[in-house]
Amino acid sequence: MLDIQTKLNPVPFTRVRIDDPFWMERSRTNREHTIPAIYDQCERSGRLEALKLQWREGEPKPHVFWDSDVTKWIEAASYSLALHPDAELEKRVDETIDLLASGQQPDGYLNIYFTAVEPGKRWMDLKDAHELYCAGHLFEAGVAHFEATGSRKLLDVVCKYADYIAQVFGSAEGQIQGYCGHPEIELALVRLYRCTNNRSYLDLSKYFVDERGRQPNYFDSEKEARGGTPAYFEHYFSAPGRQTTHDYSQSHKPVREQEQVVGHSVRAMYLYSAMADLAEEYNDPTLMDACKNLWNHLTETQMYITGGIGSSEGNEGFTDEYDLPNDTAYCETCASIGLVFWNHRMLHATGEAKYADVLERALYNGAISGVSLSGKSFFYVNPLESHGQHHRQEWFEVSCCPANLSRLLTTLGQYIYSEGEREAAVNLYVQSTGELAVNGEQVKLRQQTNYPWEGHVAVTLELGKSSEFALKLRRPGWCSRVEVSVNGEKQPASVEKGYIVLDRVWNNGDRVELEMEMVxxxxxxxxxxxxxxxxxxxxxxxxxxxxxxxxxxxxxxxxxxxxxxxxxxxxxxxxxxxxxxxxxxxxxxxxxxxxxxxxxxxxxxxxxxxxxxxxxxxxxxxxxxxxxxxxxxxx
Structure with missing residues (x-):
């Protein structure tokens, strides 16, 4: 069973203030350049115009996944507003939400393509058409906007759509017994449940995860229902190697039986993130065991040193074990971001620092490589060798990565600290102040460091009164030698699950120093x-x-x-x-x-x-x- 007695929870980014030499400039660039640039590209490319649902025959068609680019921008912009109020940005967000809401159908359905372009083909192509994927990103945007502003303006739209989907999908008579070809809605429904406490959203997420991979395979049945003809969008998603097996969408077998990472790397990361969430919510060791097996297979045979994953362009994902070419490495930016999401969940489910090690590897290498220092151009693909032909671009026909990276950077603070009933943990070394709740009291941890360029970290505790609890400091996997002191006195570096644990009575102003040998x-x-x-x-x-x-x-x-x-x-x-x-x-x-x-x-x-x-x-x-x-x- 999962260990819920010593469970740690991530400290929300709204309770973390970052003033780090390394990350502050990236955060500022994201806020001042990347978020506006993504909005401008959504406007130029027709994504915002498409929200008006005024497409006419003969005009360029919106893509099936355009909704998700807009809603990920809303999520990033909303979280930016939570820490940095900006009247002009807030106005843009409100206007975009109004456009989205205006397209919601009376039954709750909300999708650009299948309302304006192919209104008679709802849910006919779950394998490729991204309907539930787009719904998932919309749900995440609704949660983000509510958490950032307190407004239910988008959240109510989202809940109406989620309630409709819960009626359409399930195992009861008359419901569609299917799931999305691109996992995303599963983790989004868990976020929506945690925001609203509506249990039906959690149950729907569990249904989608449990149903995946059952036989007969839904995608085969779906194609048979179409008379065996290819889905309308199959030409778009049928690059060599992508659609030959159900491995591509991790639907080749039930999730609890999956032991090897296969298929499309982003889809895998989103699915595994949902599995970790559900393992926690339902205290389900079978799901957690599957996650651990998959994690071992990934990190031991399929992960690049940069935290990039997915070696092949053909399936945007995994191939054979140890097949890690450099110049043709795909390593989609979204895949490294997904690796961060999954390992963050695994860290809190297990308390093991090895998951934070992988999170950190992906964050400092394979993820932030995806955006230029100017914040206005992006890598979709992150090879480990280039002959001079590979460069960042301002936008892509498929532009999932820019807004995905932007929302990661706006919420960086949530990855730094964790809190428990009588534990406070530092997962990442980022100069910042975190406000934690431990023993029913507020504990402020003030980090001072020049990480990742130097291995010295000082943590000062601010307490209203003396309190006994365990302070846990991650000992990074790359670190071969470390010294710890409290108020200038050296301490034994007792390590549990990869964390240095200092369990004692703490007083206001106590200062812990960590000296990690960084060579x-x-x-x-x-x-x-x-x-x-x-x-x-x-x-x-x-x-x-x-x-x-x-x-x-x-x-x-x-x-x-x-x-x-x-x-x-x-x-x-x-x-x-x-x-x-x-x-x-x-x-x-x-x-x-x-x-x-x-x-x-x-x-x-x-x-x-x-x-x-x-x-x-x-x-x-x-x-x-x-x-x-x-x-x-x-x-």
Missing amino acids: AERIYVNPAVAADRGRVAIQRGPVVYCLEEADNGPGLDKLSLSPEAPLNVKFDASLLEGVAVIRTMAQRPIEQDWAGKLYANKRGRSENIEVSAIPYYAWDNRQPGAMLVWIRESS
Whole structure:
């Protein structure tokens, strides 16, 4: 059974104030540039106009998933308003909500495409048409707007739609016994339940998760009901490898029987997030065991060092175990974001720091690489090697990633702290102040740190009165040596489930200091990963590094790092908004030895050169050029 006696809950981002050197600039950029840029793109692309439901035959058709781009923007903007009131942004949000609400049908149904373009085809293509997926993002937007503003303006619209869906779907006679091809509504319904305390939403989420993968497979039955003809949208979602099996949508078998991550990576992360939620809500160890098995398979055989997941463009997802190519790595930004969501849930369900380690890896590398430092251009795909052709774009035909990343950044505070009946936990080291409730009392934790560039963290406690509880500080998986002190006195670093636990009576003003050894180090991969045999990556703290042509010139793949050369670290405040640069020695072939030759009967000579590595998240923010994470290592 799940351990509910020592359960920790995330501290809401509204009770966290971040003033961190690393994250403050990203938060400001998100607020001042990214959120407005996404709105402008929604306007230019016709997404906002489509909400008026005035499409006419012969005009470009709205896409089936356009609703979700708009509602994710509402979610990001609403959460931004919660911390940073902005009259102009609030006006835009209200106007967009009015447009959405105006399209709700009398029975509660709300979807651009199947109201304006194909009104007679509701729920006929659950496999591909994204109706329930769009509903899920609408539900999340309704919860976000209510939590941020206290207004039920969008929440009431959402609840009416959710009530309608609960009537349409289920196992009773006359109901549709199906589920969405793209999981999302499942986790959204749990959020809606927690917001409204309406149990029917939680039960509907459980129904969708339990129904997935049962035989006969619903998507086969759905196609048979159409007379065997392909769904209208199947041409759009039928890239090679995507639709050949039900693995793509994780509907190949019941979720409790799934032990290996398969299919579309974003769909998998959203499904697993819902499974973790339901395992907690229903105290269901069978769902949690499935989550743990899937997590082990993912992290042991399918996850990139950057926290990127999904190696193949063909299915936007997983392939064979250890198949982790670099230049063709897909690693959709949304997939790393989904990995953050899932691991956040697993962390609180288990109390194990290993889930926070993966969350942190994805956050500092594979997720924030998805947006430029300007905040106005984005990666959909995040490869670990580029020959100079891969660049961020201002928008995409399928633009799920920009608003998804924006909503992650607006709620960053919720990932930092956790609270329990007599426990306070620090999960991420971000300079901030968190207001926690422990032992029925308010406890303020004030973090001071220059993480991720330095390993020193100071936590000062502000208490109304002395209180006995356990303060838990995550010992990151990358950290080999740590020292802890309380009020200047060293303490034993007792570690439980990856957390340093300090259980004592705390007084106002007590100061805990954590000194984590943060050194640049070489990282090697399981030799089963063919793409990286004989190669090495560089990591320092949670940050993965790469070589970029802007620093090292062309021919990155010809370089070989010296295995014993020091990895020298120096912070450069003027580079890429301030980064720690790692310099070391490498060997480069002398091109002159190969002039006019394709083959030779002896090795060519090499010259020693100094190379510079920058954080992976910051690449492609200067002049175009090649990039490389996994670098050859000289023998």
